[in-house]
Amino acid sequence: MNIKEFDMGEIDIAWCPGCGNFGILNTLKKALSEMDIEPTNLVLVSGIGQAAKIPHYFKTNIFNGLHGRALPAATAIKAANPALTVIAESGDGDMYGEGGNHFIHTIRRNPNIANIVHNNMVYGLTKGQASPTSQLGFKTQVQINGVFLEPFNPIAVAIALDASFVARAFAGDMDKTKEILKKAITHKGYALVDIFQPCVSFNKINTFQWFKEHTYYLRDSHQVTDRNKAFKKAIETEKLPLGIFYTNTDKTTFEENIGTYKKDKRPLYEREVNIEKLQDLLEKFKTLI
Amino acid sequence: MTNTDDISIVLCGQAGQGIQTIEYVLTRVLKLAGFNVFATKEYMSRIRGGTNSTEIRVSSKPVRSVVNRIDVLIPLDKDALQHVQKRISPETIILSEAENFDVISEQGGCVCIEVPFTKIATDIGDKIYSNIVAVGVVAGFLGVDLQLVNDYIRKYFSGKSDDVVSKNLEAAKAGHKLGCDLTDSGKIKIGVKPNANVKDQILLSGAEAVASGAIAGGCNFISSYPMSPSTAVLVFLSQHAKEFNIIAEQAEDEIAAINMAIGAWYAGARAMVTTSGGGFALMVEGLSLSAMLESPVVIHLGQRPGPATGLPTRTEQSDLELALYAGHGEFPRIILAPGTLEEAFSLTGKAFGLADKYQVPVFVLTDQYFLDSYYNTARFDLSDIKAEKHIVRTEKEYRRFELTADGISPRGIPAFGQGLVCVDSDEHDEHGHITEDLDLRVKMVDKRLKKGNALVKDSIPPQLVGPKNYRKLIICWGSTYNIVDEAVKNLERDDIAFLHFNQVHPLPKETENFLNRAERTIIVENNATGQFAKQVKLHTGIDIDKKVLKYNGLSFTVEELVEKLKAFLD
Numbered sequence: 001m002n003i004k005e006f007d008m009g010e011i012d013i014a015w016c017p018g019c020g021n022f023g024i025l026n027t028l029k030k031a032l033s034e035m036d037i038e039p040t041n042l043v044l045v046s047g048i049g050q051a052a053k054i055p056h057y058f059k060t061n062i063f064n065g066l067h068g069r070a071l072p073a074a075t076a077i078k079a080a081n082p083a084l085t086v087i088a089e090s091g092d093g094d095m096y097g098e099g100g101n102h103f104i105h106t107i108r109r110n111p112n113i114a115n116i117v118h119n120n121m122v123y124g125l126t127k128g129q130a131s132p133t134s135q136l137g138f139k140t141q142v143q144i145n146g147v148f149l150e151p152f153n154p155i156a157v158a159i160a161l162d163a164s165f166v167a168r169a170f171a172g173d174m175d176k177t178k179e180i181l182k183k184a185i186t187h188k189g190y191a192l193v194d195i196f197q198p199c200v201s202f203n204k205i206n207t208f209q210w211f212k213e214h215t216y217y218l219r220d221s222h223q224v225t226d227r228n229k230a231f232k233k234a235i236e237t238e239k240l241p242l243g244i245f246y247t248n249t250d251k252t253t254f255e256e257n258i259g260t261y262k263k264d265k266r267p268l269y270e271r272e273v274n275i276e277k278l279q280d281l282l283e284k285f286k287t288l289i
Numbered sequence: 290m291t292n293t294d295d296i297s298i299v300l301c302g303q304a305g306q307g308i309q310t311i312e313y314v315l316t317r318v319l320k321l322a323g324f325n326v327f328a329t330k331e332y333m334s335r336i337r338g339g340t341n342s343t344e345i346r347v348s349s350k351p352v353r354s355v356v357n358r359i360d361v362l363i364p365l366d367k368d369a370l371q372h373v374q375k376r377i378s379p380e381t382i383i384l385s386e387a388e389n390f391d392v393i394s395e396q397g398g399c400v401c402i403e404v405p406f407t408k409i410a411t412d413i414g415d416k417i418y419s420n421i422v423a424v425g426v427v428a429g430f431l432g433v434d435l436q437l438v439n440d441y442i443r444k445y446f447s448g449k450s451d452d453v454v455s456k457n458l459e460a461a462k463a464g465h466k467l468g469c470d471l472t473d474s475g476k477i478k479i480g481v482k483p484n485a486n487v488k489d490q491i492l493l494s495g496a497e498a499v500a501s502g503a504i505a506g507g508c509n510f511i512s513s514y515p516m517s518p519s520t521a522v523l524v525f526l527s528q529h530a531k532e533f534n535i536i537a538e539q540a541e542d543e544i545a546a547i548n549m550a551i552g553a554w555y556a557g558a559r560a561m562v563t564t565s566g567g568g569f570a571l572m573v574e575g576l577s578l579s580a581m582l583e584s585p586v587v588i589h590l591g592q593r594p595g596p597a598t599g600l601p602t603r604t605e606q607s608d609l610e611l612a613l614y615a616g617h618g619e620f621p622r623i624i625l626a627p628g629t630l631e632e633a634f635s636l637t638g639k640a641f642g643l644a645d646k647y648q649v650p651v652f653v654l655t656d657q658y659f660l661d662s663y664y665n666t667a668r669f670d671l672s673d674i675k676a677e678k679h680i681v682r683t684e685k686e687y688r689r690f691e692l693t694a695d696g697i698s699p700r701g702i703p704a705f706g707q708g709l710v711c712v713d714s715d716e717h718d719e720h721g722h723i724t725e726d727l728d729l730r731v732k733m734v735d736k737r738l739k740k741g742n743a744l745v746k747d748s749i750p751p752q753l754v755g756p757k758n759y760r761k762l763i764i765c766w767g768s769t770y771n772i773v774d775e776a777v778k779n780l781e782r783d784d785i786a787f788l789h790f791n792q793v794h795p796l797p798k799e800t801e802n803f804l805n806r807a808e809r810t811i812i813v814e815n816n817a818t819g820q821f822a823k824q825v826k827l828h829t830g831i832d833i834d835k836k837v838l839k840y841n842g843l844s845f846t847v848e849e850l851v852e853k854l855k856a857f858l859d
Contacts, residue, residue, distance in 0.1 A: 043703050045552070048714070056713070056722050061703040063555055064713040064723070065548060066578050072512075072545040073552030077703075079536050080510065080556035084703055105541035258536050268536075269557025269702055273507045275674060277532050281501060282668055285491035288317045289444060 003033040006059050014053055020171035020197030020208075021050065024118060025057055027174045028089075031181040042085045045074040047099060050125050051091035051118035051197075068098025071106040071115065075254065078111045081267035082255045085185065089116040093123050096132040096152045103154070107161040107190055111254040114184045114191045117154065118171075120199035121206050128202035138205060154194050156234040159227060159246050164189030166230065166246040170215055171197040172208050173242075180244060189253050196240075218243035290360045291380050293480030294349040297356050298427060301342035301373055302365030304335055307420030312343040314424050318441050319347055320492040320665050322433040323483030327352040329662040331843060334517070334601040340372040347431060349482045353629070353664045353771035357846035361430075361477070362399075363423050364389060365406070382477060384426065402476055409463045418460035425461040429468015430477050438465060491668050495659040495768075496521030498630040499589055502637030503561055504533050505674050508587070510560035512538045512549035514568055517601050518657035519591035522563040543568040547575030551584045555712060557680060557702040559641050561587035566595050566608045573615045576650055580620035580737065582712040583690065583698070585644030585651070588612075589637070592656040594842050603842030604657035606767055606815040612652045613794055613824070619734070621741030624652040624794040625749070628770025632791050633659070634669045636749075642677040643747075647740050648700060654793070656815065658844035659768035683708025688719040692732060696739030741795065748797040755786025761858060762807035763787035764833060766821050769813055769845060776850035785858065793821060801829040811835040811857050815844060 006029045015021045032042065039060040046052035048067035055062035061084075065073045074088035088095075095103055095117045106115070121138070123129040130143045132152035139146045158166045165187040169177040177195065184191035196215065198208045218241050223229055230246035255261060264271075290296065300311050312328050319326045327346040333339030344359075346352040357376055362383045364370045370377075370389060377383070379398035387403045404426060410419035421442065428438045438461050446454045471477045493501070500522045503511070513523045527537040536558070540546035543564055550560035564572065569590050579586040590612055594605040612624050623643055627633035633655065640651040683701035687708025691698040698719075701710045711721030716733060718724045754774060761784055765773045770789045777787050788803050790796075804810055804825070810833045812822045817840040822833045837853045839845055 039709060040707065041704050043556070053723065055711075059709065061709050062711045062713070062721070063552065063582075064715065065551070065582075066574055066714055069544065069548040069575070069578075072540065072548035073555070076510065076512065076549035076552030076558070076560070077556040079538075080553045080558035081702075081704065084556065101541050102545055105545065109538075258538070259531065260534050260536050264534065267557060267704075268509045268534075268553075268559070269678075269680060269705065271509060271534060273505065273674065274533060275671060278501075278505055278671060278674070281504070281529070281532075282491060282671070285493045285497070285501075286489065286668065288321060288441075288492060 001033045001036045001038070003029050005033065005039055008057055008059050011057065013057055015050060016201045018200040020120065020199070021054065021118060023171045023174055024177070024195055024197060025054055027178045028116070028181060029058070031178045031185065035182060035185065037085050041083070042087070043077055045070045045077065045086060045088045047090040047094035048125070049091040049094045051089065052094055054089055068094050069102065070094065071099060071102040074113050075106060075109060075111040078113050079255055079258065081269070082112070082261060083267060086113040087116060087185070088113055090118070091124070092117060092119040092121065092133045093131045096154055100132070104157070104161065107158055107163045109254045110164055110190045110251050112188055112190070114193065116181070117192070117194045118197045119154070119194050120197045120203055122199050122203040124199050124202055135205070153234065154192065155245055156231060158192050159231045159234050162227065162248055163192055163246070164248045164251045165191035165244070167191070167193045167244040168240070168242050169193055169195045170211055170242055171195055172211060176217070176242070183244065187247065188249070189251050215240045215242050217241070218245065290382065290478065291358070293478050294482065295352065296347050296360045296479070296481060297358055298345045298347065298361045298363070299342055299359045299373060299376070300345070300363045300365070300423060301340060301369035303337070303368070304333065304339050304341050305337040306365050307417070308341050308343055308365070311420045311423055312345065314421070314441060314445055315345055315427055316492060316663050318424070318428055318433060318438055319345070319431065320487060321441065322437055323485060323487045324431065324481060325349065325351045325484060325487055325665060326492070327354065327662070327664040329355050329658065332602050340368050342369070342373060347481050349480070349484065351665070354775045355658070355662070355772065355844055355846050357848045363426070365419065365423070402471065404467055410460060413459050413463070414456050418456055421457045421460035422464035425464020426468040428461070429465040430471045431479060431481060432472070435462060435465045487665055489668065490665045492663060492665045493630060494521070494661060494663045495630060495633055495655060496661070497525055498633035499637045499653060499655060499660070500525035502634040503587070503641070504529065504535070505634065505671070506638035506641030507559045507678070508561050508641060509534060510536045510550065510553040510558040511563065512540045512546040512553070512560065513563045514540050514543045514546050516565045516568045518593055518660045519563040519565045519568070519589060521660060522589055543571035544575065547572040547586070548578070550586050551575060551579050551582065554584045554586060555582070555702065555710070557705065559645070561589060563589040563591065565591050565593050566611060567598065569608070569611065569615070577616035577618055577620070578714050579650045580616060580618065581714050583648040583737065584712070585648055587640045587644050587651050587653065589653045589655070591660050592654065594840065600842040602657065604815065604844050605840060605842065606656055607817070607820065607840070609654065609793060609820040612654055620649070620737050621744055622650045622652065622794065623744055624654055624792070626654040626767030626791055626793050627659070628767060628789050628791055630664065630666050631669060636791060638674065645677060645679040647744060648697060649740060649744070654767060656768050680705065682706035683710065689721040690717060690719045690733070690736070692719060692736055695743060696736040745795045745798060748795055749792040750797045750799045751788045751790045751803065753786055753788050753803065756783055757786075759786035759806070760784040760808045762804065762810050763854065764790070764810060764812040764821075764825070765814070766790040766793050769815060772845050772847055772850060773813055775847045776854060779847065779851050780854060780858070782858070790821070793824065796824055796828040800825065801831065804829060804831045809834045811837060811854065813837045813845065813850065815839055
């Protein structure tokens with residue numbers, strides 16, 4: 001499919017020149033067009049923040065909801081119509097901070113959605129405060145003595161919860177990121193892709209160069225089904241691994257578990273109230289069986 | 290006993306003693322036997338211990354409200370007597386173990402009859418059976434056939450072992466014999482007659498009526514976090530999820546619950562949440578989201594006393610203003626407040642249609658008293674049931690927020706048609722994309738508010754009960770309907786009527802006219818500040834002359850309302 005199908009044409013984009021978000025936007029468009037996913041069949045769900053504006057630069061169905069709440073909405077959208085491709089995409093503050101509880105429980109629920117997180121280790125839209133993933137010692141106008149909260153490790157948390165797909169990518173390497181995104185979208189079940197993304201305006205520490213120097217790709221020999229090894233990789237800090245850490249393809253999805261589609265594949269909007277069964281229900285209030 | 294054809298039986302004991310089982314089994318047995326029955330419970334917020342009670346009214350005529358008097362009291366322990374002490378009168382017959390008599394003698398005045406519930410149960414095998422002995426006693430003195438009791442007990446314990454079933458049958462039989470002896474010996478005089486109509490009627494709780502109404506309204510998605518007293522709706526829909534293809538999900542918190550519901554509507558589901566005040570407080574940002582996305586959403590808000598955790602298992606009508614003013618920004622909403630089980634069923638069903646049609650949040654406002662009360666009522670009419678759907682197949686150039694004359698834009702959903710469906714919590718253009726065009730902002734605010742005009746036109750008029758040429762008018766809303774109804778009937782006056790609102794917002798347009806025709810007005814509200822009276826004043830300019838308010842955590846009883854109304858009327 002032609003990538004232009006996703007283009008919004010001449011629009012005003014609210015990102016800073018040189019922002020890592022541009023690369024992620026284009027890479028995601030490329031991945032989706034190569035996968036022939038029709039814009040009408042795709043829903044991009046986001047929260048609030050600079051990364052969360054991404055749906056507005058995408059010609060597709062969009063649900064730009066509340067800060068931190070993309071995952072519950074995305075879960076329900078997929079559950080109401082499993083034929084849709086659903087991607088929940090936002091920044092680190094949105095997904096791991098404001099929406100941290102949903103991050104945990106969405107992994108447990110395992111809907112068949114992809115969860116893309118632009119992780120720039122800083123708050124952009126509110127102008128430079130620490131994010132849950134900001135590194136120790138990172139100084140901001142609020143964290144004046146430097147961050148002393150343990151940085152949130154989304155990869156380790158996801159693997160600890162036995163998330164069905166856990167990967168990390170780097171916005172500076174679009175080819176490999178594209179391949180990871182394609183695998184995440186194709187994967188059946190919840191798929192996390194945490195993407196390191198430099199913030200050129202508010203994070204002068206974790207720059208393109210810094211990420212280049214402090215990351216490496218997991219080798220082909222890395223066993224993605226070995227949860228212990230994946231966890232070991234996830235807690236490495238000296239150099240941060242990139243690639244697919246872990247997959248568990250044995251898990252049933254939320255849409256499968258709810259049972260609504262076992263016998264009837266139709267999405268909810270095509271269904272009607274079963275009046276006959278409703279009569280039976282009232283009959284039970286009469287006979288009190 | 291003052292009135293032998295309308296008996297109030299109160300069973301009281303600790304949590305864990307099986308009071309709920311007694312209520313459940315007895316109300317069903319009595320209904321099946323053709324008696325008009327009403328039951329309500331009050332309980333403490335704990336799993337074991339404490340003192341809980343259930344009131345079961347059995348009558349020759351329909352009974353639908355709680356009374357203060359106790360005609361027959363069955364205390365299952367000593368604390369129980371203290372718990373209901375204020376309600377015991379010389380007319381009260383107490384059926385009790387002999388060991389409680391010393392406590393009873395301190396009460397004075399009442400009639401004590403020894404019934405060795407525990408001894409009978411222990412003789413059968415375990416004191417655990419004493420609650421079924423009590424069921425048997427009540428069924429016995431009311432003249433219910435033992436066979437009917439046995440049939441129901443077999444049904445109720447069908448999942449249990451043969452031993453458990455047979456011991457419960459033994460317990461019922463022993464209790465039933467004692468009960469029959471009480472009437473045969475003239476110790477209890479019963480005038481309650483069964484009624485053939487009752488057998489064709491249905492018996493259910495307020496929570497079951499709300500949940501069944503949701504099914505009738507086409508609900509196929511519920512996401513909620515458990516919270517008393519609203520949980521029963523989630524439980525009911527979960528238990529019927531398979532037969533009605535409902536996705537019933539227990540969310541990690543109320544914030545997730547409402548965001549799921551809105552996401553579900555976006556993709557074509559008909560979704561609701563059920564919660565109570567504290568849980569709804571967490572949903573408030575989500576409520577505002579539904580307004581901005583112009584997403585339908587149905588919120589069942591079962592009220593309990595606040596602030597904060599308040600009295601978790603008690604009742605109050607104190608979250609009207611919360612529902613009314615919740616959510617940042619300005620937007621229209623509908624608040625329905627059923628007064629009867631029939632209304633709970635029909636209005637909850639209607640809530641889905643209204644939410645879908647006007648793309649606004651619709652509240653169904655109930656409370657603990659309403660949700661936890663049962664009575665028999667005529668079978669609900671399903672002939673009008675059609676879960677109205679208001680979604681459109683989209684064209685290629687579809688605009689989700691197209692500016693229209695009435696403010697309502699045709700609602701598309703993803704993958705139904707050729708268009709794209711874009712919704713945004715930011716202010717947005719007609720396509721649903723973020724904008725800071727301030728002229729467009731004004732148009733969008735006007736568009737959203739315009740829907741409110743239609744809501745007023747489409748509002749449900751209040752129901753006037755009593756003479757049309759009333760001089761004095763009692764106003765009430767929501768769960769107090771049946772209590773006010775019985776109280777007003779007891780007053781036996783031809784100059785008073787009452788006006789019940791089952792839609793409390795937008796205030797129905799007929800309100801002013803009804804109020805202007807009265808010489809005096811009085812409002813009955815289960816809260817401390819007269820929240821609905823404030824709404825009446827705001828929208829009609831009329832000051833209601835007197836407020837009868839109650840906020841100790843219990844509903845009004847018929848007798849206290851009669852007394853309070855009398856004071857006003859004379």
